[in-house]
Amino acid sequence: MAKKFAELEARMSPEAREQTQALYHQHLQEMPLHELRKAQALSQETLAKALNINQAAVSKMERRTDMYISTLRNYIQAMGGELEIIATFPDGQVKIENFAHK
C-alpha cells in the first residue's frame, strides 16, 4: 500500500503535490453535526420529518458522542449527503466498504 501512494506522489511536481495537500486539507474542515445541518440551511424539524422521528430525537442525536454507523448514515443522507468511513494510516487513506451498501 505504501508503495502505491509513494509512486503516485512521485509522479507529481512539488507544486502540484503542495497544492493537492493544501486543497485536500482545506476540503476537510471539521464540523459537528448540528453545524453541518445549519450549513445546509435545515432545521431540526425538517430533518426530523425526513427521518420520520420527532424534533427532540434529532436534538438528542446531535448531542451524542457515539452511535451506530447506520444511524449516522441516515442523518447525513437526510441532509442530502453521503457518509464515508475513512481509515487514515501514515502511508495513505482507505475507504472502509463494509458499511457502504446499507
Place this chain on the structure above:
Amino acid sequence: MAKKFAELEARMSPEAREQTQALYHQHLQEMPLHELRKAQALSQETLAKALNINQAAVSKMERRTDMYISTLRNYIQAMGGELEIIATFPDGQVKIENFAHK
C-alpha cells in the same frame, strides 16, 4: 460552503485541479476491514490481543455491516490507523467532529 470550495478550486490551474482529483480519488481505494487488516500484515489473533478480545470476536466484527463508531475506531486504532467520518455533499466534504475525541 459551496462558495468556499468553488473559490479554492478557481485559484488552481486546470492541470492542478485534475491532478488533485485523480490523487484524491486514488487515495481513497475501497477495502473491507479484513482486507485492510491483511494489508497491514496483521492476523486476527494479533488484533484480538491489541483489543483485549478473542479471535472469534474479531472475526465476527469483520463480518458486521453495522456497528458503533467507537467499536470501529478501536479496531482501526489497533491497526495503527485513525478513523475519520466524512460527510460528502455535491459542493464539498466535511469531517464530522462529534466522534473525534473519544
